[in-house]
Amino acid sequence: QLQASGGGLVQPGGSLRLSCATSGSAFNIMTLGWFRQSPGNQREPVARITSSGSTNIADSVKGRFTISRDNAKNTVYLQMNSLKPEDTAVYYCNALFSGWNYRYPWGQETQVTVSS
Numbered sequence: 001q002l003q004a005s006g007g008g009l010v011q012p013g014g015s016l017r018l019s020c021a022t023s024g025s026a027f028n029i030m031t032l033g034w035f036r037q038s039p040g041n042q043r044e045p046v047a048r049i050t051s052s053g054s055t056n057i058a059d060s061v062k063g064r065f066t067i068s069r070d071n072a073k074n075t076v077y078l079q080m081n082s083l084k085p086e087d088t089a090v091y092y093c094n095a096l097f098s099g100w101n102y103r104y105p106w107g108q109e110t111q112v113t114v115s116s
Helices: none
Strands: 003-005 008-010 016-021 031-037 044-049 055-057 065-070 075-080 089-098 110-114
Touching: 003 089, 016 031, 016 089, 016 110, 031 065, 031 075, 044 065, 044 075, 055 065, 075 089
Parallel strands: 008 110
Antiparallel strands: 003 016, 016 075, 031 044, 031 089, 044 055, 065 075, 089 110
């Protein structure tokens, strides 16, 4: 499982960096993705990164969020800048096997709240 962390309460316009770590030995070859779910809404994809470092960012956060990975630490990051109240959600990470199709049961999530 992948465990997300780094969430918290931040004011609009602020920044947070989320981390997602796993102990899996195949981390280096995984495509990894971040998802989020706000109350009353379905889980939606946010960003993904391939094993070679190619990224895909959802239109709703493009230009504000970036995804990166550190294979030596088995960790993927989501840097979130210029946060808006509508970014408030529970954030998850997972490995992907095709498109946005996730591979594993959902692990530990992290709550992000953007509010003044």
